[in-house]
Amino acid sequence: MAGTPEMEYRYLGKSGLRVSSLSLGTMMFGKGKAEFPGQCDQEQAHAMLDHYTLKGGNFIDTADIYAGGKSEEIVGLWLQKQRRDDHVVATKVGLGMQHDPGFRGLSRRHITRSLEKSLERLQTSYVDVYQMHMWDKGTPIEETVRTFDDLVRCGKVLYCGASNLTGWMLQKLVDTAERMGSNPFVSLQQRYSLCTRESELDAFEVCRSTGVGITAWGTLMSGILSGKYKRQGTLDGGGDGRMRWLAEEEEGARRLTIFPSWSKLQTDDMTWNTLMVLEKISQKHNKTMSEVAVKWTLQQPMVCSVVLGCRNLAQLDDNMEGGSPTWRLSQQDLDDLDRASYVPRSMLYENYGKSPWKNPFLML
DSSP: OOEETTEEEEEOTTSSOEEESEEEEOTTBSOOSSOOTTOBOHHHHHHHHHHHHHTTOOEEEOOTTGGGGHHHHHHHHHHTTSOGGGOEEEEEEOSOSSSOTTSSSSOHHHHHHHHHHHHHHHTOSOEEEEEEOSOOTTSOHHHHHHHHHHHHHTTSEEEEEEESOOHHHHHHHHHHHHHHTOOOEEEEEEEOBTTBOGGGTTHHHHHHHHTOEEEEEOTTTTTGGGTOOOTTSOGGGGTTOHHHHHHTTTTSOOSOTTSOOHHHHHTOHHHHHHHHHHHHHHHHHTOOHHHHHHHHHHTSTTEEEEEEOOSSHHHHHHHHHTTOTTOOOOHHHHHHHHHHHOOOHHHHHHHTTTOTTOOTTTTO
16 A cells, blocks of 8 residues: 555555554553553643654544543544644454443443543544443344444444454354344454564454454554563663553552563563564664564554554654664565564463463453
8 A cells, every 4th residue: 555655555445444553552641540650641642743743644543431531532632733634543342441330341322422521521522433342241142233334324423343242242243233224343453562462363364355454552562572571680680661650550450451461571482582583573674673573563464554553752753763664674574583482372372361371352
């Protein structure tokens, strides 16, 4: 797909929607109940949005739950100063924001209420890509699919997407939409990196067979693939990153289990072997390890865009070079990284759902 010297553009799945190969994730925008270390204020967030779009990015990813809605508010204030049609805005629904039991999940009531509030915060009349944030086993999938379809038909949503699903969930979603004659779900946003390749087991096979495009999040695995942590060292080198933040809670209740604990990470031979190969290839290309990790993800089949979760301009600038179409990893580079990070399917089946990187969103 054609692009600029700084950005490539790709179709989102089988749709006609063209998005930049790098998406700007906004989970770190604003401060709220689900506060991570290093979350940025409105001024910093707007500076990153300006820089991202100046470099050719057009795909902005947020969610109703990020910082308790403040992320959407910050994006909405920025959008008011822009030409709305120049930007592809994606948000999500499904994870609860209030104690009200009716204000969570994927029922018609919750989806429609949540979208109205998201549109208010984003200060726009439509969302380009509306994504179910997780699987809701308490709501019939037909109800969810029909509601998304109605929102497309009335113009408040342009495309439907999903996030954090297993293969059988995605297949059921695709089949249900086809059976009901509803608008299709064109994308799957999934955690995917050199060290979190579980989705290759089944979810990505469904994407390949049905034409659902992949947008990958967690590409640097909480900063681990940036190379700033050393196996025999401490977490001090990571500054105020998520790994250090989570280590403080390791003996007690952890806030989110989607990020690995330091003690488990130190005993994971595959991760450190992968980091050694990653460092070698980054030196060969005169790139940072973050840039090579992003480039590896972008060169995987069916990946349309990588979601960058940055806390400051320096991180954003570094990661964006990984998406530049002016350089690519060779087949030998890809083979070396694949061998270092590959997990046999037999082990994936054996440990399915038991991985230290388990995603708690999958089975809500």
